[in-house]
Amino acid sequence: MTSAGNYGPDGSSSCTTGICCLVCSLVLVVGAAHYSYRLHYLKRKMDANDTSPDDYALFVRGLPEDVTEEELVRFVASNARSGSHTDVVKVVLAFDLQRHKVIREEYKENLARLQSSTDEPTKTRLRTRNAQLMSSLGSPDALRQFVPCTGYAVVLLRLQSDHRECLAEWSSSWEQLLGWLHLEPFLSALPLFRGEHALRITRAACPTDMLWENMSATLSEKVWRRVLTNVIGTLIVAVFFGIVVGLNFLEDALGGSQPASILPALGQMFCGPFTAITFRRLVVQEYHLTKTGRDTALVFKLSFSDVIMWLVVPLVCNLDSDTNWYRNGGLVQDIFWLIVVMSIVYPFTIGVGLPKVVKRLFASFYGKPKPGMTQATLNKMYEPLEESVARRFMTALRIFMASLVFTPIFPLGAVIGFVALILFYWTSKWSLLRYSKRPYRQSANLVGWVIRLVYVSAFMFAGAAWIFLNPSLTGAGEQFVQDVGIAFLVIGAFMAMLPHRINRLLSFAWIYSFFCPRRSGLTTPNYYEAQHTWPKHQKYHTTNQVYLVFERLTSKQMEKGVPGVSHLWDPRTGNFTDPRGSMPGFASETEPAGTTPAPGRLGPAAFEHDSEADLGVDAVEETSAIAEEDPAALALEEMKYKVPVASVRSVPKLSLLGGESSSEYGDEPDMALLSRKGVTTLRTRGFTPGMLVCVTGLESDAGQQYNDTQARVLGWNPLSEKWNVKLFTGVTAAIPAKNLQPV
Template sequence: MGEAKQLITKENFTQWTKDCGVKCIQKEYDDIAVSAVKNGKTVQEEMQSRGFKDFHQFSKQCPKFKKTCWPIEFAELGSGYVLYFQFLGFLMIIFFVHLCLQVPCMVVYSGSSNLVDWYWNDWTQAYGTDSTRCDCVGNSSGYAATCGTWDYDLCTNQSECAFTTPGKWLCQSWCYAGKYCPKTDMDVSASMVNQYIQDGSGWVVKSYSSCTQNATIIAMCEADFRSGNTAYSGSDLASDEGSTWIGTQWMSPGNLGPDEATNVIIPTMYTVCVISMCVLILMAYSSQVLTDHKVDAGTVSPNDFAIMVKGLPSTATDEDSIQEFFKEHAIKGKTDTEIVKVVIGWDVEEWRENIARLKELKKKLDQTDRTTPEAKDIQKEMVQITGALKSAGTKDTKLRSSGVVVVLFRYQSDMRACLRKWDSFWAKWFNCESENIGLLWKNNGLCKGAALPRFPIGGRPIAKLTVARAANPGDIHWAELAVPQSERIKRLAITNGVMFLLIAACFGAVYGLRVASMAVKESAGSGGVWLSLLPALVVAVVNGLLMAAARMLGDKEFHDTLTEQEFSQAAKMSVGMVVNTAGVLYFIYATPKEWYQDGGLVNGAFTMLLINAIIPPIIPYCDFGYQIRKTQRSKLEARLPYFNEVLGRGPNPKDKEQQDELKAVKAEIEAFKRAHAPGSMNPTRRYATAIKTFVCCLLYEPVFPMISLVGLVGLCFQYWMDKYLLLGWFSRPKRPLNADIANFFVRFVKLVGPIGLSVSFFIFLTPSFSDKALRGTGHGRLVFQLLLGGREW
């Protein structure tokens, strides 16, 4: 085939893969625009003078962003992408601060080794204080039912001492208490530590803390071979029957043992953690507002000039009358505001019905003899429907409005002035304008002003309007604007109900798998971290399925904008993954004894959260959609000769068959271009993944402080992976992403973070402390027992 007919090659499609990427276009375009003004040309003319045929050719030569650039540098993609990476940085800072603040707590934990004491712990007493737990009861034979120096007479002479390792405890008073009497803090005195004693019918506690000590008798031991300040270590010490524990190197509060902690630095540091998080949230929200304003000021988008108005009647179908209303009432004190255009959101269902009816009539007409009366009736109806469709936007329109319109201003300043009047606190809640207070509050409008004008219906001002800044054109769901509120709520209830059932099913599946793995551990006699690996991987897979389900269900709901739809999807994804990841762990290991066992909550939290923090950021790197289209791309080379043959005939063939063939070839070429295009970043999923990592790690900080490092590493990995893919591989986003979803998730963190950490602190640390945070009625303890799981109670 001659060179002239080699119109397209495989390299064209390979280059297309690169051309789809994110490039620095705004800066280059602004440079051309400035030059065009200086040279008295249009932007298109200036572009052509520089050798660019069109905008596409111009964009191909634009440079890519550096992978190490600050997020603000790619603001042309929309403030939402800038704020996404800023949001990840904000979460990383929280974990870094918490990790530093928990260092004193970990130091305290590393100085104790009382893990085995959890074997004898009564978890039903973990959140309350029973003053009778250390009362003297004696052993099975009634021995030591009262306080006394019962060991003193057994070791008065070193050569005849009944104990191989005597200590000061020989001269101290003790008695046998119930098995749930806690040990005392070893920091007080080693010889005063309560010990678990194996008895014929079980075990009891050799309790020194229950008795008043006689200083005179103790002084006798301090002067001889019994002076060692060591804990009782007789042969009757109880064992934990082979139970295995996580080890003190995990630096968890389990090291302190049950009811034995007294160090005030631990609750103090977690209080500081909550306070620091609140401060960081306030700073993050302020920073996001400033960044959004900075991006908005540096870029120009259609919604810089537009407002969205709701509340109009369905009969408000005349663009001119709506335009006149806002020309007079849009801005306070101005009656001639320049309005460029009013875009009416039509009742799409009615529009679709008319289009469908028109197609049906056309098909019927083609099958009918044009000379018959029936054909004339069909033609008459078609003319009526066509006239109704063409009348849209005029006074004579036959279509209904959705009650939502977009008003376009000539100047951005007018749009902002309109929002100050119609979108203030007083406007939203009282349908009134806001008034200024003297010079001090000149621009704040703190006082209630006059009532806002209402849109006239039949000459009377009746319709109360709500005004907000419009979304960008590609963000508006025009087809769903007319859906009634009752229908929206009904659909929302259905989709959320289905999502709840899916979460419950996934929760049950993961819980069942975890129970099965525990059974394997018991039969095999081994476990630990590796036993948690399989359920953790399954949780990662199930989270992916929940994300797909949330996206599908969100698509089924009715929302005015794609951003609102993304809110709904992100909320479902976040809740589903948090429950499936963090919730199932706690449900499995509900009692304090199970938290610190080998293969228990600490092991499970570490492996599950580590895997679910590292794997999700890797998934986008695989770009499964692009890999799936590999089969289609492989067919390109065989089709190229045919494409060049058809295209070589010229762009305007006269033969009808060749015209259809050319049209089919162009459509096939576009399909191959789509097959060569990389995937695009999904901000909704990325936000949900970040929230899942943050909330799950945050909730388990008190029981395993080093989990903060897992969250920090996971979010850092997600930050760099997403930034690399966005700037180096993914296709350029089809529409700018605004700041709404970022602000939504900062508010989400504001509500969930401090409360979640406070509740988690109470749940996980209270069992370790001797002075309980929860005192009072048995009803209060019962409520917490039921909430925390009561299968052994």
């Protein structure tokens, strides 16, 4: 009903087409606002039902270079909430990683020159310089003084309630506006750091989302790099634009035949991936603070190129509506092949795992491992690809926009696009579960920016209706479509720039708040309790490379017996000790000096005895929270110290099995699910369902008869923290992992 061709030669003055376009535009705008509220509701629900590190973390900007952790702790404790004291767990400063990297490279270069040089004065000078570097970077305290802060920091609070109150004061709409206009020192009523530095405090991103290395860039470097990447990207789009336009002229030269009309669509399909790869490489060169911010920039750059390649090119090549729109090989036929090829190629390539096949081909090109290749390098070559959320969003938006914008001239495209989006959804889900490794934990901000592109699509649909319907309408129908087009050109652009909260208010999406469940009144664990539920590589101080160097240097000092030196956190887990007392049921977070495992390693510490180890030159590579040599082994090691979230709140155990479940065959008493000293709360053996195991070490009277007998593993019982096994008598029992041995 949005196409004038469906009303016959006498329907050109009808307003029905304009009314249908009006309804479609309204559905787009209102639907996007209502989906925005659904996103807002899901964020609140996740906050209520899930405990993650960012529930306690504040992200601070605007700090001076010489700030110290203790100084920032005092400021936040006194000023985070007006009139109240705030308990701070830890401050993680974003140190200048670029400067630290330069010093490390200088030290390595000096060592190499020492080995090759035969000139004694040169060797003396190099030794002196390395001694200076050692004195500056040989201990955590010296390194803190030598490497400046970049102006960013993450502050961990003890309580979530304090976290929410602080954000309500420091991240209000008024403070965000002042921060955007850089007017906080003049108009903000919040306290200044040292009386002169205006700080911006927001909720921190997830630890796996942070890009600490990009925080070293200055404002001028960020602006210059973004301008440069945008200029290069625009030139590349212009080149591809010329290629596709040339294919359109080639189609006309071949007489516009049916086979020739597919050439522009194929050209766009092949230029699209190259454009995406180019922009992806360019965006990585920009200094974004989070991976979500990087993906958001990629989405906007790809949306710009898609509008040019997929929407502007067909129209530019067929400007004359009288001769080029409806002829053989004209605009309508180009649109048909464009949407059909797009709807088939994208779901097919994702469904068959084409990116994985290409990566395997490149990996097999190397053949046998080359000299110098490590196991970590080979694992990187053959590991599954990480799902690109930005590319998935853009592919879905590409299909959606092409089908929507060309609906007034090609209504069948909306039906084809609808089917294509369903196929794309299921193939993407298949690819995510079968061919991809687990992606980082994305922020909801990316989806919020994609919703803004839906508002832009309403703007584009209004303009397309005006362009494509104007030649076919006359009189009142033509005037009505023009009025609707102009109105929604303004409305779409206006809503794309407004905050989501105002859009939800204008679209009456707030009515859902009366039907949505409120946040439960259950008390949430404090940070010292909740930290036991997260592995080491998902905490802020263990994703910051400089703090991993601190960990290594501290371990080295403890091995040398330096008095008064101890770890600020457990190097096995990254957990802090509660100054108010250890959590009931948990062991002390610090280990004796002789038994502390090396950071990011398994087993006892093994330190070198040369000066390079003292400096920590390779600390970033060697103390990474995810061991490069054997990440699977480290994951199993971390499971020994990671507990279920229920265990921090004394949740009583429930029985999974009824009847003859035989929980009495286990040796652990029926008690609240709390971790006891020396007891592992998660399985430490990699059993799988169907595996044959041997039962050993049962001490209870009912269990001793099954010692040294075989059983078959049925599965893991998450509530009892034991393995469900089928004994040789046919009885199903729940037995601890320590009492099972693989056959």
